[in-house]
Amino acid sequence: MPRSSMVMGALAMAPLLMGSTLEAQQTNTPLLACYVPRSGTLYLVGQNGAPGTCRAADHVLVQWSAVGPTGPQGPAGPQGPPGTGSSLAGSATLGNVETVVANVSFTFTQPGTQTFVTATCPTGKIAISGGLLRDDSYGGYSPGSGSPWVHELGSYPNKAFGYSDREWVVHLSAQSVGTFRARLVVTCARIN
Known part of the structure; x- marks a missing residue:
């Protein structure tokens, strides 16, 4: 199996390995994992009982987040309905x-x-x-x-x-x- 296929397979399996970390994705907490170049595998670190750092010097620490950068501001919403009553509040004269x-x-x-x-x-x-x-x-x-x-x-x-x-x-x-x-x-x- 080519190395690129193994890396893609490991990345595709990462959500299954994360289990309860999907909640962390929703709060924009970065996910940390270590990539093992020799086997193309990926394992989580720094959360849920996983090791705090990569296990070996040749393992590569990777980080990602499910939440991207802030997008542009959207258009203004529709105008609200007119007020009621004979109150002095607002811009009455x-x-x-x-x-x-x-x-x-x-x-x-x-x-x-x-x-x-x-x-x-x-x-x-x-x-x-x-x-x-x-x-x-x-x-x-x-x-x-x-x-x-x-x-x-x-x-x-x-x-x-x-x-x-x-x-x-x-x-x-x-x-x-x-x-x-x-x-x-x-x-x-x-x-x-």
Whole structure:
């Protein structure tokens, strides 16, 4: 048998001799073997209980890997679907901003009573900020005036709790009794 046929036969048999080293090929770990020129055989070294180096000085250490060099970058993938909802995230722009003022009045009959007051934006716009306007003449607390002492517990867009994105809510708690009057302001905008 010609020597080149023996070498090719030994290389063809190498995968069978490797057994569990196929896993190493998938992780790009190089395979090490020794080629015996006299017989044309090939044996593994450096793994799975095989010798650490070639057994004789005339055996030739060879190395290969199942993973080749990195190829060129592929083409860009398809564009994703458009987003949904009326979120302020992304590259949206605000347009047609306006302020809506709602006069609110609520009678508290006992201290500790809580209520929610709401101002609503026109259709097609969302609430982007808001709160109460209080001053000495409207919504301010003056002892003996009949106006209750009120704490504002929260001020937020109703969308934060899964409700309408057109509404701004203020959560109030009375510390005394009486009729509370104030102006609830909401800034509304169209999202483009």
